[in-house]
Amino acid sequence: MTSELITDIGELSTFAGHEDRRANAALVIENGRIAWIGDAEHPPVADVRTSVGGRAVLPGWVDSHSHLVFAGDRSAEFEARMAGTKYAAGGISTTVNATRAATDAQLESNLRALRDEARAQGTTFLETKTGYGLDVDTERRSAEIASRGADVVTFLGAHLVPEGISARDYLDLVTGPMLAAVTPWVSFIDVFCERGAFDVEQAREVLLAGRAAGLGLRVHGNQLGQGGGVALAVELGAASVDHCNYLTPADLDALAGSDTVATVLPACDLSTREPLAPARALLDAGVTVAIATNCNPGTSYTTSMQFCIATAVLQMHLTVEEAVRAATRGGARALGRDSGADAVGSLRVGGRADLQVLDAPSISHIAYRPGVPLTAATWLLGQRLPPAVTRAARAAF
Ligand SMILES: N=CN[C@@H](CCC(=O)O)C(=O)O
Ligand SMILES: [Zn+2]
Structure with missing residues (x-):
């Protein structure tokens, strides 16, 4: 199964209960789950490397x-x-x-x-x-x-x-x-x-x-x-x-x-x-x-x-x-889904890889740039959603 390293993260927000926002972090996705979170300078080997170019990463x-x-x-x-x-x-x-x-x-x-x-x-x-x-x-x-x-x-x-x-x-x-x-x-x-x-x-x-x-x-x-x-x-x-x-x-x-x-x-x-x-x-x-x-x-x-x-x-x-x-x-x-194997809404090792990348260096831009749609990419259970899927609602005419 392919593993994917997400790196060059400007700010990683995990909401897992400790170090909720951190700099210089990277993460690895494997089998739809987060396999590793740690220091961007010492990542494990992965099949694919995706640089997000200094953008913020957070849960979906x-x-x-x-x-x-x-x-x-x-x-x-x-x-x-x-x-x-x-x-x-x-x-x-x-x-x-x-x-x-x-x-x-x-x-x-x-x-x-x-x-x-x-x-x-x-x-x-x-x-x-x-x-x-x-x-x-x-x-x-x-x-x-x-x-x-x-x-x-x-x-x-x-x-x-x-x-x-x-x-x-x-x-x-x-x-x-x-x-x-x-x-x-x-x-x-x-x-x-x-x-x-x-x-x-x-x-x-x-x-x-x-x-x-x-x-x-x-x-x-x-x-x-x-x-x-x-x-x-x-x-x-x-x-x-x-x-x-x-x-x-x-x-x-x-x-x-x-x-x-x-x-x-x-x-x-x-x-x-x-x-x-x-x-x-x-x-x-x-x-x-x-x-x-x-x-x-x-x-x-x-x-x-x-x-x-x-x-x-x-x-x-x-x-x-x-x-x-x-x-x-x-x-x-x-929704009763904040803990256990099926938890959502946080990024933690072993948890679901449901995450998004913002076209911004930190989550503060969500309020700092109100009204601007900032989500640049989304992963759902470890799969990056293709732009064609995310634009489907607007294409149907
Ligand atoms: N308040 C009750 N139900 C919906 C609104 C329903 C409607 O007006 O269609 C709500 O959450 O706001
Ligand atoms: Zn309602």
């Missing part, structure tokens, strides 16, 4: 929150919002109607185009959710399609109570036949615990049914106002609670004393004109923070982790290193 992004199984467009809703209309959960139904009407091939092609767009920008590990079907058949096919394009799939049948059914009957469906239909394809269950979606008791019922089916738990919480989503996530030991825009001091304390990751979604905060999530306060309280895109057609139509990181630095007051860690190791933690 772990985007731990997206909604990529959908059809249709909500740019008119976005324009209205930019003109002053407030975001409300009800907008989800526009995408539900378009998604139900789409064929499997259309949904899969959209998902793959967005996944490739993300990869071209350095994302090597991606979670995505169902949640625009909201009937048994469309949720099942959404989950199956998602499993062919994403690394982790989350069941979000509890996104909104669709038209034509009572909340009680819909909860019975979500926690019964719908859950049974998606279970082969998903590893987490999620619920939108918010005004206009599901209240705390309804959310608890959904999460407990998911847990009984063997799924991990996640919560969309405290996005549009203070509520019980964060407290419920902590109470039930959810892997993450996502959004976290409106936190009380008690929410902060609860998160700080827990293993639940707070996932912040900076692009969504800007696109919905909600206050930015208090990522600085969360980190200061000792909470593990993840940064993700929340790519979806309603509230955050971007696959750019770099945009999210730059926003977290420039507007949420994270340091560059904190933000990049949150977008790699933090995302991995939110």
Whole structure:
């Protein structure tokens, strides 16, 4: 099996827990894994030598929150919002109607185009959710399609109570036949615990049914106002609670004393004109923070982790290193994948060779040069992605 030495690295960021950023380093990839990390002056013998010419090398992004199984467009809703209309959960139904009407091939092609767009920008590990079907058949096919394009799939049948059914009957469906239909394809269950979606008791019922089916738990919480989503996530030991825009001091304390990751979604905060999530306060309280895109057609139509990181630095007051860690190791933690043989989001000997090279000497350029796409090359499980694959989304016309 061919081994590849990556050398002339300007700055190596590993996020493996020690020497997170180092100069004069090199690494060797073999069999899809990192075989060696060390001093560039004393590398082991390798079959192939790749010089990155002083550029920065770091883990690929772990985007731990997206909604990529959908059809249709909500740019008119976005324009209205930019003109002053407030975001409300009800907008989800526009995408539900378009998604139900789409064929499997259309949904899969959209998902793959967005996944490739993300990869071209350095994302090597991606979670995505169902949640625009909201009937048994469309949720099942959404989950199956998602499993062919994403690394982790989350069941979000509890996104909104669709038209034509009572909340009680819909909860019975979500926690019964719908859950049974998606279970082969998903590893987490999620619920939108918010005004206009599901209240705390309804959310608890959904999460407990998911847990009984063997799924991990996640919560969309405290996005549009203070509520019980964060407290419920902590109470039930959810892997993450996502959004976290409106936190009380008690929410902060609860998160700080827990293993639940707070996932912040900076692009969504800007696109919905909600206050930015208090990522600085969360980190200061000792909470593990993840940064993700929340790519979806309603509230955050971007696959750019770099945009999210730059926003977290420039507007949420994270340091560059904190933000990049949150977008790699933090995302991995939110997905339960930050340790063990299948760990992602860090570069360590024996771990997956999922990495990217920036067209910049250090990670600081991600925020220092905001809006500039800096990923120059990406390796996924040790294989360098060909430019043709990463440009596929744009070539298809
Ligand atoms: N908040 C709930 N769900 C999505 C948005 C859904 C939509 O408006 O389409 C989110 O994470 O922002
Ligand atoms: Zn979301």
